Amino acid sequence: MNAKIITLSQAMNYDNIDIALFNNPQTIQYLTGYESDPHERILALLLFKDSSPLLFTPALEKEDAQKAVSEIEVFSYLDTENPWEVIRKKVESHQVPVKTWAIEKNHLTVARKEALESAFPDSLFSHDFSGLLENLRLQKEEHELLLMKEAGRFADEAIKIGARFLKEGITEQEVVAHIEYELKKKGISSMSFDTMVLFGPNAASPHGIPGSTTLEKNQFVLFDLGVMYQGYASDITRTLFFGDEPSEIQQEVYQLVLEAHNQAMQQAQVGMRAEELDHVARSIIDQAGYGTYFNHRLGHGLGQDVHEYPSLMAGNEMALQENMCFSIEPGIYILNQVGVRIEDCGYLDEAGFHSFTFFPTHLHAYKDFMNGN
Ligand code: MN
Ligand code: MN
Numbered sequence: 362m363n364a365k366i367i368t369l370s371q372a373m374n375y376d377n378i379d380i381a382l383f384n385n386p387q388t389i390q391y392l393t394g395y396e397s398d399p400h401e402r403i404l405a406l407l408l409f410k411d412s413s414p415l416l417f418t419p420a421l422e423k424e425d426a427q428k429a430v431s432e433i434e435v436f437s438y439l440d441t442e443n444p445w446e447v448i449r450k451k452v453e454s455h456q457v458p459v460k461t462w463a464i465e466k467n468h469l470t471v472a473r474k475e476a477l478e479s480a481f482p483d484s485l486f487s488h489d490f491s492g493l494l495e496n497l498r499l500q501k502e503e504h505e506l507l508l509m510k511e512a513g514r515f516a517d518e519a520i521k522i523g524a525r526f527l528k529e530g531i532t533e534q535e536v537v538a539h540i541e542y543e544l545k546k547k548g549i550s551s552m553s554f555d556t557m558v559l560f561g562p563n564a565a566s567p568h569g570i571p572g573s574t575t576l577e578k579n580q581f582v583l584f585d586l587g588v589m590y591q592g593y594a595s596d597i598t599r600t601l602f603f604g605d606e607p608s609e610i611q612q613e614v615y616q617l618v619l620e621a622h623n624q625a626m627q628q629a630q631v632g633m634r635a636e637e638l639d640h641v642a643r644s645i646i647d648q649a650g651y652g653t654y655f656n657h658r659l660g661h662g663l664g665q666d667v668h669e670y671p672s673l674m675a676g677n678e679m680a681l682q683e684n685m686c687f688s689i690e691p692g693i694y695i696l697n698q699v700g701v702r703i704e705d706c707g708y709l710d711e712a713g714f715h716s717f718t719f720f721p722t723h724l725h726a727y728k729d730f731m732n733g734n
Pocket of ligand 2: 704
């Protein structure tokens with residue numbers, strides 16, 4: 362059995378939990394390697410304190426699942442069956458006591474919990490494994506880092522595709538459509554979140570929505586995007602200057618964000634508290650008098666989700682550890698005027714922070730890139 366399942370089994374033994382049910386498809390992929398989107402149907406992994414695990418799938422997935430998880434027994438249900446009754450019969454046939462349960466409270470809906478309670482009326486659903494899983498997911502394994510690097514490579518590629526497509530008069534939404542179309546052709550089936558392309562003053566909204574605004578010369582173009590690659594997310598932001606000579610305020614804001622970004626990338630190290638790294642970037646922007654325009658945390662963890670732990674913000678005393686993956690994304694947003702954010706995601710080890718993305722970050726990156734440098 363793999364190390365993650367062993368850790369969970371130890372927690373079950375420690376807390377005297379008879380059975381744990383995981384129904385979040387991401388958790389199941391994380392623990393078994395089996396990737397599936399069951400839509401409204403039930404997918405569940407059952408771990409037992411005193412018996413081998415079981416994977417429960419819709420009947421139409423059973424063969425794929427069994428192929429993917431050769432060491433775990435798979436059982437399934439038809440659309441015409443009550444899945445919870447099928448689970449009850451299977452668990453009873455295991456002939457091990459199942460009184461105390463652990464579930465994922467962040468993912469088991471109320472309706473499903475009630476169905477489970479009806480099928481197992483004498484059970485106690487007293488333990489929640491959501492937090493334990495979040496903690497397990499904090500530090501990535503080698504094979505996860507490889508997938509995240511690959512997701513990062515496609516994110517870099519997406520910025521290049523978008524940059525090459527820029528011209529005066531084009532709309533934000535046209536650029537978004539072009540990027541996503543080209544990525545689909547390269548085999549990417551989904552983005553990790555809605556692709557953001559914002560022109561000029563629109564970039565001053567950190568969570569802006571691309572629309573019909575057209576691109577003008579001497580504007581910033583903010584790209585914030587990422588892809589899903591075999592279940593793992595990437596996330597990058599570049600703010601490219603589209604034009605010849607940036608204005609004073611454009612230069613000042615850009616250089617400041619870049620300095621904050623670079624300092625945080627360089628100073629990130631194992632053992633540092635999450636809030637300390639936020640402070641590294643924030644103090645640079647604060648000291649230049651723009652502190653109130655940097656109105657979000659420095660970064661967030663990522664992995665199977667584009668937002669997970671750790672959160673890099675004031676008040677988070679968590680020590681950063683080897684193989685934690687997170688974003689470094691300072692920004693300055695002056696309403697209706699200028700918005701700049703520069704974001705890279707990467708992982709930490711004893712040598713420091715290693716980005717998954719490499720698109721250049723200097724102020725004239727766009728010009729150099731278009732000139733083939
Ligand atoms: Mn991000
Ligand atoms: Mn982002």
